[in-house]
Amino acid sequence: MMTDTSGTRIGGDVALESLWALGARSVVGLPGQHALGLFDALRRSPLRYLSARVENNAGFMADGLSRVTGNVAPLLLSTGPGALTSLAALQEAKASSIPVLAISAQIPVAGLGGGRHGYLHELPDQSASFRGIVKSVFTVRTMAQIPSALAEAWRTALEAPAGPTLVEIPQDVLLAEADGVVPPVEQIAAVPQPLIPRPEVVEAAARLLAGASNPVIFAGGGVARAGGQNELRELAELLQAPVVTTFGGKNAFPWEHELSAQSWIEDIAVTEFLEAADVLLVVGSGLGEVSSNYHTFAPKGRFIQIEADLGKVNSNHAGLGVHGDAKLALAGITEHLRASNAVIVGVNQRRASTRARIDELLATVTARLDAQPLENERTFVEQLRASVPADTNTFWDMTILAYWAWSAWNPLDGEFATAQGAGGLGYGLPAAMGAAFGLEESGDSSGVLAVSGDGGSLYGIAELATLAQHQLNVTWLIIDDGGYGILREYMEGAFGHATATELSRPDFVALANAFGITAEAASLVDAPAAVARALATPGPSVVVVPTVLGLFAPTHLDRLSS
Incomplete structure (x- = not known):
């Protein structure tokens, strides 16, 4: 039975006071029996609260919140089933280096570690389910531990490579009276330590790049996550080196810059362009399956990799490994080149030739696309891009339109976020909702665009209730093709037939209207204008495109068969 704590400061207050002192201004989550102490404390807290309907969606909301605020996003969870339901979202946060601090309730202290059994939602070792996903786990056992545990989790979440962390707080600790036990939390220090690369390795990288006749830079999401866009641009311009970005690194380098070779990395021509570099600098990418064109990529020249995740340094390709924060490493290389007055081989000649090589590369990609019957798809992507304001943050689920966007979308001034890190369904809508909520925190009422297929949309369909309740400025574009379109294409290509890919689905327009959300169906031709109207109108909206x-x-398949 719950104790009436009305008007009493309790352990839940200590947790929320700690988050506020650490710099949080918004939290995401949903209540559960063991977590009620946290949620009672919300009544007394200045923290803004976004109420999800499903824990996994709440995790994606925290992801979007973190991306637009640039801060740790707190995620409030209950115990057992509630906590476990968040795991797929936390896997995405880990893969994409997004700092999310999950605070999960726990059964009472007496039941921890195999003590008294039989509690509702009890797991033998709840934290074990998280250890392979989050960066750190701490289980609080006394109220005095709460501020320091949250501070350490906050610091760890921010340190490169950023990522999710977990703090568990037992039910009885959350409900216990705090006055006389823990004073109100006002100040906490949680300063992440910079991941400074070793100077001799930075110097070696600078020497290799200075002596290169054909240097190329391959930039991943770690550049943007580290805030290293200016440092990347400065180094690229100093070297006159073309820059290719991974799908997760589209915000790392300006799409229209004269040195930009964009991100058509599934095309053999781009793979060969990277391989042909006599010195290839890979920064902020572990060169995983997609970024390496499905492990067909084989660099022929010298290889440099700047990576914050130690386990990824040179794990796929041998070369010079620079373990460090991307921003610091790029700045260090540039500083060394300038301070040493290094003579950069052939840089003046490259000024005239680099853009020509990039133009030739992109012309090859375009010619390959021209040879395929894809005019409707390409026109749609182009017109949608033209209809969406330049500073719009976009969040993409795992759907065919997102696969196009990975390669073809120019992010301009907006965040380009996708579930490509871990590849789970259901990311687009809840992540966009978290972003919209975070923008409101700073007084920004800009619209946010979420893109899903009909299959992925059903993962987050419950959040229409949250969207309506909070009146968030999110436009949800749903491409309704009657099933799991990507898997349909894969299976038809591999086996000649698709199995278990066709889906019954609701009338999305009527369903959105049932929640009081404006919605319309649009043709492929009319959809870009419909999205533009929706983004320009305050509040939530849904645009459904049956196509x-x-x-x-x-094109990597050509390689795999050769």
């Missing part, structure tokens, strides 16, 4: 989109040919 089947084709996917451009994955």
Whole structure:
């Protein structure tokens, strides 16, 4: 039975006071029996609260919140089933280096570690389910531990490579009276330590780049996460080196810059362009399956990799490994080149030739696309891009339109976020909602765009209730092709037939209207204008496009068969 704590400061207050002192201004989550102490404390807290309907969606909301605020996003969870339901979202946060601090309730202290059994939601070792996903786990056992545990989790979440952390707080600790036990929390220090690369390694990287006749830079999401866009641009311009970005690194380098070779990394021509570099600098990417064109990528020249995740340094390709924060490492290389007055081989000649090489590369990609019957898809992507304001943050689920966007979307001044890190369904809408909520925190009423297929949309369909309740400025574009379109294409290509990919689905327009949300169905031709109208109108909206989109040919298959 719950104790009436009305008007009493309790352990839940200590937790929320700690978050406020650490710099949080918004939290995401949903209540549960063991977590009620946290949620009672919300009544007395200045923290803004976004109320999700499903824990996994709450995790994606925290992801979007963190991306737009640039801060740790707190995620409030209950115990057992509630906590476990968040795991897929936390896996995405880990893969994409997004700092989310999950605070999970726990059964009473007496039941921890195999003590008294039989509690509702009890797991033998709840934290074990998280250890392979989050950066750190701490289980609080006394109220006095709460501020320091949260401070350490906050610091760890921010330190490069950023990522999710977990703090568990037992039910009885959350409900216990705090006055006389823990004073009101006002100040906490949680300063992340910079991941400074070793100077001799930075110097070696600078020497290799200075002596290169054909240097190329391959930039991943770690550049943007570290805030190293200016440092990347400065080094690229100093070297006159072309820059290719991974799908997760589209915000790392300006799309229209004269040195930008964009991000068509599934095309063999781009793979060969990277391989042909006599010195290839990979920064902020572990060169995983997609970024390496499905592990067909094989660099021929010298290889440098700047990576914050130690386990990824040179794990896929041998070369010079620079373990460090991308921003600091790029700045260090540039500083060394300038301070040593290094003579950069052939840089003046490259000024005239680099853009020509990039133009030739992109012309090859375009010619390959021209040879495929994809005019409707390409026109749609181009017109949608033209209809969406330049500073719009976009969040993409795992759907065919997102696969197009990975390669073809120019992010301009907005965040480009996708579930490509871990590849789970259901990311687009809740992440966009978290972003919209975070923008409100700073007084920004800009619209946010979420993109899903009909299959992925059903993962987050419950959040229409949250969208309506909070009246968030989110436009949700749903491409309704009647099933799991990507898997349909894969299975038809591999087996000649698709199995278990066709889906019954609701009338999305009527369903959105049932929640009081404006919605409309639009043709492929009319959809860009419909999205533009929706983004320009305050509040939530849904645009449904009944169509089947084709996917451009994955040219890595030519390599795999050769």
